[in-house]
Amino acid sequence: MFVSVLDVFKVGMGPSSSHTMGPMVAAERFLDLLRHQAFDVRGLRARLCGSLAFTGKGHATDRAVILGLAGMTLAEYDRDAGDAELDRITREGIVTPEGLGTLRLQPSEDVVFDYETPLPGHANGLELFALDAQGDVIVREVYYSVGGGFVLTAEELAEGANTDDGAPVPYPFKSAAEMLEMCAREGKSIAGLKRANELSRMSRAALDDGLKRIWTEMRACMDRGLDADGILPGGLNVKRRAGVLGRTLREEHGRNISQPHLAMDWLSAYAMAVNEENAAGGRVVTAPTNGAAGVIPATIRYWLDHVPGGTERLVPEFLLTAGAIGGLIKHNASISGAECGCQAEVGSAAAMAAAGLCAVMGGTPEQIENAAEIALEHHLGMTCDPVRGLVQVPCIERNGMGAMKAVGAASLALRGDGTHFVPLDSAIETMRQTGRDMSEKYKETSLGGLAVNVPNC
Numbered sequence: 001m002f003v004s005v006l007d008v009f010k011v012g013m014g015p016s017s018s019h020t021m022g023p024m025v026a027a028e029r030f031l032d033l034l035r036h037q038a039f040d041v042r043g044l045r046a047r048l049c050g051s052l053a054f055t056g057k058g059h060a061t062d063r064a065v066i067l068g069l070a071g072m073t074l075a076e077y078d079r080d081a082g083d084a085e086l087d088r089i090t091r092e093g094i095v096t097p098e099g100l101g102t103l104r105l106q107p108s109e110d111v112v113f114d115y116e117t118p119l120p121g122h123a124n125g126l127e128l129f130a131l132d133a134q135g136d137v138i139v140r141e142v143y144y145s146v147g148g149g150f151v152l153t154a155e156e157l158a159e160g161a162n163t164d165d166g167a168p169v170p171y172p173f174k175s176a177a178e179m180l181e182m183c184a185r186e187g188k189s190i191a192g193l194k195r196a197n198e199l200s201r202m203s204r205a206a207l208d209d210g211l212k213r214i215w216t217e218m219r220a221c222m223d224r225g226l227d228a229d230g231i232l233p234g235g236l237n238v239k240r241r242a243g244v245l246g247r248t249l250r251e252e253h254g255r256n257i258s259q260p261h262l263a264m265d266w267l268s269a270y271a272m273a274v275n276e277e278n279a280a281g282g283r284v285v286t287a288p289t290n291g292a293a294g295v296i297p298a299t300i301r302y303w304l305d306h307v308p309g310g311t312e313r314l315v316p317e318f319l320l321t322a323g324a325i326g327g328l329i330k331h332n333a334s335i336s337g338a339e340c341g342c343q344a345e346v347g348s349a350a351a352m353a354a355a356g357l358c359a360v361m362g363g364t365p366e367q368i369e370n371a372a373e374i375a376l377e378h379h380l381g382m383t384c385d386p387v388r389g390l391v392q393v394p395c396i397e398r399n400g401m402g403a404m405k406a407v408g409a410a411s412l413a414l415r416g417d418g419t420h421f422v423p424l425d426s427a428i429e430t431m432r433q434t435g436r437d438m439s440e441k442y443k444e445t446s447l448g449g450l451a452v453n454v455p456n457c
Contacts, residue, residue: 041132
């Protein structure tokens with residue numbers, strides 16, 4: 001089992017890795033499929049199912065699919081250019097993806113939100129169709145956005161291609177127990193195992209550059225959020241608060257006002273800054289998802305700015321350790337809110353952040369595994385119930401709370417010797433079972449919980 005750290009953490013756009021980034025990737029894959037077909041394609045159509053239908057408007061799923069079918073990719077995405085292209089497509093009803101000519105695509109008619117017929121493989125399913133001159137379907141493909149921007153076709157999902165299909169890695173741990181056994185046998189840290197696996201697939205320079213870029217993008221996103229003010233889009237009129245909070249903390253510090261919870265307040269500011277940027281559709285790093293993107297960068301920034309000895313030299317160790325834990329959770333349970341609720345998003349992020357923080361503060365592999373378990377255990381059962389389907393309430397604050405739990409879990413684990421009652425593997429399996437049993441109302445459909453019990457207009 002292998003999930004690259006550069007796949008767990010990847011640069012994309014808000015507001016959702018599974019509902020925005022994933023559908024754009026699916027559209028890109030569909031266009032590539034069509035370029036290898038002999039059919040005379042004249043039009044395109046999309047059907048959004050399950051959670052992609054119920055919260056697709058709030059998560060800009062339709063926008064992502066349309067722009068993806070127009071040929072825009074995540075790598076080249078620019079919000080202003082996307083807005084202009086979407087306006088043009090709406091007016092003209094055509095797209096011109098490279099190599100496929102001019103194709104009919106009228107958003108109001110050809111992007112269907114199907115609330116009645118879920119696809120069988122995953123809650124985040126979409127069908128993409130190619131049409132001939134008469135409007136008949138000549139190519140159809142089903143895609144599933146399985147969380148964190150990962151996308152599988154129906155065939156790939158059925159074949160179990162959920163993590164990796166490459167060459168073997170030197171340390172192929174599929175569980176935390178196997179990971180700890182390998183650490184003990186080889187005398188390596190968790191980050192050491194992960195680095196060795198990564199270097200079996202890429203050069204040292206590529207890995208180092210990739211890790212550096214991840215942190216650079218995370219920090220830039222935080223800084224943009226801390227500099228921004230105003231109202232977030234979507235109609236809930238949610239105010240940005242991270243910038244105001246950050247300025248208040250700096251002003252109070254300058255005036256020598258007592259700040260009894262200074263580090264925790266900054267932790268919240270860092271996390272909310274990221275998720276306010278995400279909610280605004282900005283550039284963000286999945287960690288492991290967009291909805292939970294603030295937890296890990298906030299925890300790293302907390303360590304660098306508020307903990308003696310914090311140094312950017314060790315940020316790669318943090319990310320590699322966090323990536324190892326994220327890979328285990330993805331392989332054995334889920335990082336998708338539509339599949340297992342917010343325990344799979346913020347809960348996973350908190351476990352990853354706790355592990356990373358414990359590692360850079362000198363924790364043993366056993367203490368690191370304990371930190372991840374503590375953080376995940378105390379998110380079990382958390383529902384995903386975004387008001388109006390927007391990644392704003394309760395998602396933005398929830399990232400701040402997740403970061404606090406991550407710091408607390410790492411601190412508690414460092415005070416122990418690594419022995420504990422509940423193994424991380426058991427917490428992950430419990431999360432999977434809880435997600436399986438959880439009502440669909442609480443899995444990113446906005447049909448229950450806060451989504452129906454607070455005013456949303």
